[in-house]
Amino acid sequence: MTQAPGITLKGQASIEGRQLFAPLTLSLDAGRWTCLLGGSGVGKTTVLRLMADLPTGADFDGEILATDKTPVAERIAYMAQDDLLLPWATVEKNIALGARLRGQKMDAVRVERLLDRCGLHAHRGKKPSELSGGQRQRVALARTLMEDKPIILLDEPFSALDEKTRAAMQDLAADLLTNRTVLVVTHDPGEAARLGHAIYVMTAAGLTSVAPPASSVPRPVDAPDTITCRSDLLRLLMETTT
Amino acid sequence: MKLWPPIAATVFALCVWQAVVTLTGVQKFILPSPTLVAETWWLNRWLIAEHTLITLNEILIGLVIGISLGVVTALTLASSKTARTLLAPMLVFTQALPVFALAPILTLWLGYGIWSKAAMAVLITYFPVTSAFFDGLMRTPSGYLDLAKTMQASPRRVLWYIRVPAALPNLGAGVRLAAVYAPIGAVIGEWVGSSKGLGYLMLLANGRAKTDLMFAAMLTLGVLSVLLYVLMAKLTRRLGDRET
Numbered sequence: 014m015t016q017a018p019g020i021t022l023k024g025q026a027s028i029e030g031r032q033l034f035a036p037l038t039l040s041l042d043a044g045r046w047t048c049l050l051g052g053s054g055v056g057k058t059t060v061l062r063l064m065a066d067l068p069t070g071a072d073f074d075g076e077i078l079a080t081d082k083t084p085v086a087e088r089i090a091y092m093a094q095d096d097l098l099l100p101w102a103t104v105e106k107n108i109a110l111g112a113r114l115r116g117q118k119m120d121a122v123r124v125e126r127l128l129d130r131c132g133l134h135a136h137r138g139k140k141p142s143e144l145s146g147g148q149r150q151r152v153a154l155a156r157t158l159m160e161d162k163p164i165i166l167l168d169e170p171f172s173a174l175d176e177k178t179r180a181a182m183q184d185l186a187a188d189l190l191t192n193r194t195v196l197v198v199t200h201d202p203g204e205a206a207r208l209g210h211a212i213y214v215m216t217a218a219g220l221t222s223v224a225p226p227a228s229s230v231p232r233p234v235d236a237p238d239t240i241t242c243r244s245d246l247l248r249l250l251m252e253t254t255t
Numbered sequence: 256m257k258l259w260p261p262i263a264a265t266v267f268a269l270c271v272w273q274a275v276v277t278l279t280g281v282q283k284f285i286l287p288s289p290t291l292v293a294e295t296w297w298l299n300r301w302l303i304a305e306h307t308l309i310t311l312n313e314i315l316i317g318l319v320i321g322i323s324l325g326v327v328t329a330l331t332l333a334s335s336k337t338a339r340t341l342l343a344p345m346l347v348f349t350q351a352l353p354v355f356a357l358a359p360i361l362t363l364w365l366g367y368g369i370w371s372k373a374a375m376a377v378l379i380t381y382f383p384v385t386s387a388f389f390d391g392l393m394r395t396p397s398g399y400l401d402l403a404k405t406m407q408a409s410p411r412r413v414l415w416y417i418r419v420p421a422a423l424p425n426l427g428a429g430v431r432l433a434a435v436y437a438p439i440g441a442v443i444g445e446w447v448g449s450s451k452g453l454g455y456l457m458l459l460a461n462g463r464a465k466t467d468l469m470f471a472a473m474l475t476l477g478v479l480s481v482l483l484y485v486l487m488a489k490l491t492r493r494l495g496d497r498e499t
Binding site: 063065066067068085089090091093095097099101102110111113114115116130156166 | 396398401402403404405406407408409411412415416417420421423
């Protein structure tokens with residue numbers, strides 16, 4: 014993996030002339046986790062998709078720059094709420110999908126290591142339909158890591174999971190994605206409080222920066238400062254979305 | 256699936272049929288009784304078998320060529336926007352023509368042999384296969400395509416590793432439809448001009464007021480179509496979970 018750059022998105026977006034989000038500046042610090050928190054429809058997923066150069070249906074007026082001045086879109090790995098596992102392929106083949114789609118040779122050693130680190134060894138030959146929701150999301154995480162990109166874009170990655178599995182996935186992801194520039198789009202204040210080195214709350218009016226707890230990521234679910242931060246974020250969300 | 260309900264329903268239908276014939280005393284060249292049809296079928300089993308083989312041959316040739324052409328067309332349309340712009344309207348237009356009207360021309364071009372009938376089966380199976388498979392190829396879940404894009408996949412590889420496998424259940428549905436249509440195509444071809452096949456036998460028997468033989472040939476065709484459908488359903492069920 015190359016050195017993770019910082020990224021700045023600056024601009025505004027509209028859909029058919031109707032403003033989706035007002036002019037804003039979102040900076041992701043190099044090698045850090047940035048959490049973008051917001052309610053439905055504020056355009057937080059659009060921000061992420063713009064960085065990934067994926068279709069958004071919105072007109073974006075602005076620019077996306079990396080601190081090292083090289084293009085962003087080809088250096089990202091993307092993971093969504095839907096695990097997007099191919100139902101006809103095994104766990105192992107799903108993890109190695111990127112190489113297959115680029116016509117490259119699969120890095121078997123790396124696959125082994127990721128199967129290990131994500132606790133998927135016993136499931137390598139299974140189809141996604143034979144796995145639980147948490148296991149599927151671990152496969153998706155392994156696939157994301159397989160890409161070995163410096164920038165990781167996570168779009169509500171754990172929101173379909175139950176609370177216990179979600180907390181475990183957050184720990185695993187925080188462990189595996191250290192030193193990468195990570196953007197997590199989420200509607201879960203608790204997730205932002207646990208994972209963000211920087212936290213932004215996104216509303217129609219723009220971005221509000223919220224200071225995260227001083228402790229290191231991933232923060233314990235039951236630490237007082239995590240809980241306070243979660244409550245502050247929730248209150249902010251409730252104030253701004255009504 | 257439980258077998259006895261459809262069997263019971265069939266037996267019941269046959270009983271009603273037999274009862275209608277017995278009670279009304281209708282002439283046997285208008286409506287033969289099922290027992291007469293069964294008897295005629297048995298007496299003519301070698302004749303029927305001979306003609307069935309001819310028709311089956313036409314159907315299978317038609318299916319293989321029709322499905323192959325359909326798959327190639329769908330892949331071409333799905334991978335090229337130019338092909339879609341140029342070919343899609345033409346494809347729809349040809350479907351607006353009644354295929355049956357082409358049967359005499361096919362006989363003129365390809366003669367009285369099996370090829371004009373196989374061609375008819377090709378024409379009638381080609382479109383459902385093309386349309387179903389193409390539809391599947393164009394409806395790949397957008398999340399997969401997003402993922403592939405972030406992985407810098409080439410369009411050809413996205414087609415082969417994602418869009419085609421995701422569309423295989425649709426192809427399966429098209430192939431099952433084709434299995435039902437192909438016998439219709441072959442028989443229409445035979446009606447227009449032939450000296451062999453179940454369609455020919457039906458026309459011949461009908462012309463000579465051998466309605467019992469006509470029924471026997473028709474029911475044989477029906478059973479053949481059902482068997483073909485079941486076979487295709489079994490073959491295509493595996494398409495859904497193909498390993499790439």
